[in-house]
Amino acid sequence: MLLSCAVQNCITDVPGIKVGHYTDMEAVTGCTVVLCEPGAVPGVDVSGAAPGSRETEVVRPGSSVERVHAVVLSGGSAYGLDAAGGAMRYLEERGVGFQTRAGLVPIVPAAIIYDLGIGSSKVRPGVREGYQACLAAGEGKVEEGCAGAGTGAVVGKCLGMERATKSGLGTASQQLDGGVVVAALMVVNAFGDVIDPRTGQVIAGPRNAEGDGFLSTSGLLKAGRVAGRPSSPNTVIGVVASNVRLGKEQAGRLARAAQVGIARSIDPCGTEYDGDVVFWLSMGEKSCDMSLLGLAAAEVVSAAVLRAVVQARTTAGMPAAGDVVGGGGE
Numbered sequence: 016m017l018l019s020c021a022v023q024n025c026i027t028d029v030p031g032i033k034v035g036h037y038t039d040m041e042a043v044t045g046c047t048v049v050l051c052e053p054g055a056v057p058g059v060d061v062s063g064a065a066p067g068s069r070e071t072e073v074v075r076p077g078s079s080v081e082r083v084h085a086v087v088l089s090g091g092s093a094y095g096l097d098a099a100g101g102a103m104r105y106l107e108e109r110g111v112g113f114q115t116r117a118g119l120v121p122i123v124p125a126a127i128i129y130d131l132g133i134g135s136s137k138v139r140p141g142v143r144e145g146y147q148a149c150l151a152a153g154e155g156k157v158e159e160g161c162a163g164a165g166t167g168a169v170v171g172k173c174l175g176m177e178r179a180t181k182s183g184l185g186t187a188s189q190q191l192d193g194g195v196v197v198a199a200l201m202v203v204n205a206f207g208d209v210i211d212p213r214t215g216q217v218i219a220g221p222r223n224a225e226g227d228g229f230l231s232t233s234g235l236l237k238a239g240r241v242a243g244r245p246s247s248p249n250t251v252i253g254v255v256a257s258n259v260r261l262g263k264e265q266a267g268r269l270a271r272a273a274q275v276g277i278a279r280s281i282d283p284c285g286t287e288y289d290g291d292v293v294f295w296l297s298m299g300e301k302s303c304d305m306s307l308l309g310l311a312a313a314e315v316v317s318a319a320v321l322r323a324v325v326q327a328r329t330t331a332g333m334p335a336a337g338d339v340v341g342g343g344g345e
Contacts, residue, residue, distance in 0.1 A: 025157040025186040026198040029256040031055075031298045034186075034200065035152030036163030037098075037144040043134025043331050046089035046098040047163030047184065048148040049200060049254045051296050052111050054082035057124065058266030058295035060274050065248050066290030069096050070124035074294070076264040083122045084111050085149075086254050086294050088164040088202050090130040091139030099125040101145025126292040128204035129248040130167025132176050133331055157186045157200065160326035164252070168204040169333060170281075170324065171220035172249065173232045173241045180219045180229070181335040182209070185322030187315045194258075195303045197311040199273070201253035203323040205281045206288040207232045209336075212279040212317055219324040219336040228339065233283055251277055251284070251291045253319065255312050258299030265305060270295040272309030276316025 022028055026049065033050040057074040073080045085102045089095030103121045106112055112119030131139075148163065159165075165184025172179045182205070188198030203209060208220030208231060220229040235241050255273045273293045277284050285291060293316070327335040 023156050024188050026188065026200040026254065026256055027154050027157055028188040029196050029198050029258050032256050033152040033154050034157045035148040035150065036158060037140060037148040038162050038166050039138060040166065042138035043167045044090035044130050044138060044140060045163045045166035046087060046095060046140035046144050046148050048102050048145065048152060049086045050149065050152050051298055052084055052106065053298060054084060055296035055298040056081065056261055056263055056266050057083045058263060058270035059124065060270040060293050062274055062285040062291045063289030064287040066292050067093050067096065067127040067250065068125060068292050069099060070122065073122060074124055076267055080113055080122055081263065083124055085121065085123045086296065087123055087125040087145055088252050089125060089127045089140045090164055090167045092127055092129045092131055094139035095127040096125050097141040098145030099123045100142040102149055104142065105146050105149035124294060126252040128164060128168060128202055128250045128252060130204065133167050133169060133333060159183065159185050159322055161328055161330050164202045165323060168202055170203060170205045171208050171229065171232060172206055173235055174221045178221045179333065180222060180339065181327045181330050181333040182219060182324045183327035185319040185326060187318035187322060189311050189315055191303060191307065191311060193301060195301045197257045197308060197315055199253055199255045199315040199319040201251065201316060201319040201323055203320050204250050205284065206249035206286055207281050207283045209280060209320060209324045210282050211321065222334065222339055249289045251281060251289065253316065254294045254296060255316060256296040257308065259297055259301045259303045259308060260299060261297040266295045266297050269308055269312055273312040273316050275313035277320065279313065280317040280320040
């Protein structure tokens with residue numbers, strides 16, 4: 016049976032998870048690290064045609080590596096994948112990694128969003144910024160909105176950046192029977208709109224030219240009002256974690272189930288313009304029915320997506336949903 020949100024309603028409610036941000040408000044970019052230093056059994060699911068990631072193959076079943084030690088989410092497009100090197104350096108200094116004959120190798124998968132169309136396109140998170148995010152990591156409440164990898168996130172871009180809406184990073188958790196915790200942290204940089212799954216209302220998307228409320232990306236596409244290929248690539252990336260003991264094949268299936276949360280709260284999703292990546296981290300000894308875990312995963316992902324836009328603030332002249340007349344809300 017599903018219970019209420021866990022203590023902090025964020026991914027650090029899962030024991031052993033730490034989160035740290037590096038935020039550059041001047042360049043409007045940043046990165047976020049999800050540390051799992053004791054090691055977590057990973058899974059991954061990738062949808063859409065335009066992903067940017069690293070170490071996704073080692074996460075899949077059949078590879079020789081069974082645990083990862085951090086996940087990095089970053090702005091900066093493919094350049095931002097360098098931020099994972101900072102997490103590797105941080106973990107190596109602390110004796111954390113996969114043991115090889117020549118020494119430890121920290122395993123750090125990563126995924127990026129394209130945020131070069133807002134702020135400075137020449138400033139991207141790298142090794143130094145990834146290391147700084149690790150130094151800032153803790154088990155407390157996670158900063159949401161325009162922080163870390165969510166600093167340059169934008170949604171509703173089918174009519175161009177001049178009509179888009181500022182988004183960011185959000186997190187949510189649930190506690191199930193027996194002390195099981197399932198939690199998500201999502202960075203929302205979608206082509207489509209963020210919708211309230213309870214009502215179908217667009218709460219962040221392409222802004223009406225009159226400045227009051229939002230248009231529907233799906234409606235615009237069907238009406239033929241979106242011409243050509245959008246100039247700004249898009250991605251929704253995130254991490255779902257739980258304190259349940261799982262194998263890599265199970266973790267992979269649950270990462271796929273978690274994508275349902277994106278489908279519930281973003282319309283359209285998984286398009287040729289999107290490259291959505293969801294990682295699963297399992298670290299604990301609890302047991303739980305797989306169907307219940309999948310249900311909870313979809314729910315916390317959906318909740319985290321909504322929080323990413325509700326917690327965002329107007330940045331670099333890009334209005335957030337809460338600053339658009341008739342928009343926003345939980």
